[in-house]
Amino acid sequence: MQIQWYPGHMHKAGKEIKEILPKTDIVIEVLDARIPFSSANPFLAQLRGDKPCLKILNKSDLADPELTAAWQSYLEREHGVRTLALTSREPDKMRKIAELCRKMLPEQVQNDRIVHALIMGIPNVGKSTLINILAGRTVAKTGNEPAVTKTQQRIAIGNNVVLLDTPGMLWPNIENKNSGYRLAATGAIKDTALHHEAIAAFVAGYLGQHYPACLHERFQLQEIPESADEVLEAIGRKRGCLRSGGRVELDKAAKILLNELRSGSLGRISLETPTMMEKELAEVAVIREQKAEKNRLRKQKRGSSEG
Ligand SMILES: Nc1nc2c(ncn2[C@@H]2O[C@H](COP(=O)(O)OP(=O)(O)O)[C@@H](O)[C@H]2O)c(=O)[nH]1
Ligand SMILES: [Mg+2]
Known part of the structure; x- marks a missing residue:
């Protein structure tokens, strides 16, 4: 399946994230609990560096609880990463985010500093719904249309935590064919x-x-x-x-x-597991290598025919 994301968009979003990251203490990455791999932005980990990251497995009401737990322990193996499985059906649990952010940043808390959290995620994972619940009022527009242009917002969510809502947009994992299907299946992409x-x-x-x-x-x-x-x-x-x-x-x-x-009429269903992800990442790496090799050969050929 072909999904077109324009390089210009990617470049712009990447640039904006790079600008704002130094001003933030922690990254909150919102994922779809049914597809924690496919709904992740592949470059965020790289952009984030060693900044602490709280990964929200959102819409967990629709996901298989056993697999959500498996994903949480898998993701938390990475240094500096914590996870929470959340759903807008349990807003009280969502409000625990501020508390966990502070726990993850003992130095900030000790010095009584405000925690700046950058909230990010691909369209339709439930960011706006989550932000509105945390803010206790409507500050973000919800719905199926991804907002392309948006101004940066600072939203206090209590516990001395301020949320920074990212402008621009993040794109999902599109290099992997199966991820395209899963994103379409869950409604993340049209x-x-x-x-x-x-x-x-x-x-x-x-x-x-x-x-x-x-x-x-x-x-x-x-x-x-x-x-x-x-x-x-x-x-x-x-x-x-x-x-x-x-x-x-x-x-x-x-x-x-x-x-x-x-x-959710079919029950709570997740569409991927950590094992599937590792297998598919390895396959993508092979395809990428083959493409690079082909390019190298083509350039060589051109070079020798010109020379
Ligand atoms: N079942 C379920 N639906 C949700 C949840 N959170 C958000 N949604 C729905 O998912 C859609 C996208 O939500 P939105 O907050 O606009 O996502 P955003 O694009 O990431 O800002 C909306 O129709 C929401 O009602 C959740 O926890 N569970
Ligand atoms: Mg939104």
């Missing part, structure tokens, strides 16, 4: 009509492998077909998405499956 069926087939195949019980319960599938396309077709058949002649209307089946996944 799915066009063209990709609808492919995204739903990806989800159907994944559910067949990792959540067969959900397919049994929700769609009464007795046997789970081998291929992803067949799973989607079986779902469509069970839901009566039939054309005259008995053919399954796949587009309709796709919409049903994606809607039910996104709304």
